[in-house]
Structures are given as C-alpha cells and as structure tokens.
Amino acid sequence: MGAQATIILAIGIYILVEWQLWLLPRAIQITPSYTVPVNAVILWFACIYEFLLSLDAMRHKNNILLFAICVSNILVAAFAGMQYPDMKGFCETMPKQRAMYDKPLVDLSRNIWPQIRGPQLVMPIFISLCTLGIWWLAFQLHNQYSWSIYRSVQGSSQTRSRYLAYEFYIVFVKLDAFFIICFVLHYGLIDVHFIEPEFGVTMSVIPALTIVMVLGVYFVRKEYKLPMAFVIVGDLHYPLS
Numbered sequence: 001m002g003a004q005a006t007i008i009l010a011i012g013i014y015i016l017v018e019w020q021l022w023l024l025p026r027a028i029q030i031t032p033s034y035t036v037p038v039n040a041v042i043l044w045f046a047c048i049y050e051f052l053l054s055l056d057a058m059r060h061k062n063n064i065l066l067f068a069i070c071v072s073n074i075l076v077a078a079f080a081g082m083q084y085p086d087m088k089g090f091c092e093t094m095p096k097q098r099a100m101y102d103k104p105l106v107d108l109s110r111n112i113w114p115q116i117r118g119p120q121l122v123m124p125i126f127i128s129l130c131t132l133g134i135w136w137l138a139f140q141l142h143n144q145y146s147w148s149i150y151r152s153v154q155g156s157s158q159t160r161s162r163y164l165a166y167e168f169y170i171v172f173v174k175l176d177a178f179f180i181i182c183f184v185l186h187y188g189l190i191d192v193h194f195i196e197p198e199f200g201v202t203m204s205v206i207p208a209l210t211i212v213m214v215l216g217v218y219f220v221r222k223e224y225k226l227p228m229a230f231v232i233v234g235d236l237h238y239p240l241s
Contacts, residue, residue, distance in 0.1 A: 001054040015119055023107075027106060029099065080123045
C-alpha cells in the first residue's frame with residue numbers, strides 16, 4: 001500500500017502540474033478547472049488513507065479490515081479509471097471553448113493529452129495490480145492472524161464472537177468515514193462549489209465525522225453498547241439522507 005500511495009501521488013502530481021500549466025488564469029470560470037484537481041486530491045487521499053488502514057490492520061491483526069481494504073481498493077481503481085475518459089474529453093473540448101472577447105481558456109500552443117495519456121492510463125492499471133497483490137497478502141496473513149486471535153481468546157467461542165463483532169464495528173466506522181469524506185469533498189468542492197450556506201454545512205461534516213469516529217472507537221473499547229448504536233445510526237444517516 002505504501003508503494004501504491006507513493007507512485008500514485010507522484011503520477012498524480014505530474015498530471016496536475018501539466019494540467020495547471022496548460023490552463024490559463026481565465027479558465028477558472030469553467031467546471032473542469034477545479035474538477036481535475038479535486039478528483040486528484042480525492043485519489044491521493046484514498047491511497048494514503050488505505051495505506052494507514054493497512055498499517056492499522058497489521059498492527060491489530062484485523063483480518064476483516066484487510067479484506068475490506070481489498071474491496072475498497074477495487075473501488076479506488078474504478079474511480080481512477082473513470083478519470084481517463086474525463087481527462088480525454090476535457091483535453092478535446094477545452095481548446096474549443098472561449099472566454100469573453102473570444103479569448104482561449106488554455107494554452108493553444110500545447111496539446112497535453114499525448115503527455116498525460118500514458119500516466120493517466122497507468123494509474124488504474126497500477127492500482128488494479130496492487131489490488132491483486134493485496135488480496136494475495138491478505139490471504140497469506142489470514143491464517144496467521146486467525147491463529148493469533150484464537151490463542152488470545154483461548155479458544156472461547158463466545159469471546160471470539162465478541163471479538164469479531166468488535167472487528168466488524170471498527171471496520172465499519174473507519175471505512176464509513178473514508179467513503180463519506182470522499183463524497184463530501186467531491187460534492188462540496190464540485191457540485192456545491194462554495195455556494196453558501198450549503199458549502200459550509202457540507203464541509204462541517206468532516207470534523208463532525210472525525211469526532212464521531214473517535215467516539216466510536218472509544219465506546220467499543222469500553223463496550224458501551226447504546227452509544228455504539230448511536231454511532232452506527234449517525235454514520236448511516238448522512239450517506240442515506
């Protein structure tokens with residue numbers, strides 16, 4: 001996961017630098033000028049967050065979190081793949097668009113698509129290959145972690161059931177926060193795009209969600225069942241609303 005985060009970050013920075021150099025200052029008035037940077041930030045955040053989750057999973061020997069990371073990485077690969085046709089479309093249409101007084105929005109002396117096409121295609125392919133490697137590693141660690149957990153609970157089926165419930169709850173809280181933050185960034189910065197008061201309300205979800213996630217971990221460690229239920233309801237309320 002560390003290699004994935006590092007390489008995707010490097011490729012993304014290259015693409016974003018080329019994109020920003022291609023745009024002229026007046027291009028800020030059109031949607032693609034901020035859609036591309038926001039999508040890049042979301043992809044970086046996803047890779048870094050998954051890397052941190054993988055460290056957490058190995059530290060706590062959490063099998064469920066490992067397999068959840070595998071599934072989420074498939075979604076990240078799909079998200080990266082969706083950027084390819086979008087970028088191609090932007091590179092084809094933006095040179096034809098004009099600002100006031102028929103001024104171009106981009107540097108017409110350059111065609112950046114041949115320069116960024118390869119790196120843009122490499123990202124989803126590389127993430128997909130990393131996903132295969134993560135699945136293999138998860139299966140390799142599964143037996144080792146299962147045996148360690150079995151010894152720690154001393155073979156008690158009741159204790160093991162409680163431990164699995166604890167793992168499921170922790171994975172739910174952490175991954176739910178991950179997907180909600182990605183959605184909030186995309187919705188707040190692209191769809192709402194600083195229109196108040198909706199933008200402020202939307203972005204306030206991130207610090208509120210951070211507090212909920214911290215409380216969720218605290219409640220499960222203290223085995224406070226009723227507060228845990230409230231955390232689950234709170235986490236589900238936003239994506240379903």
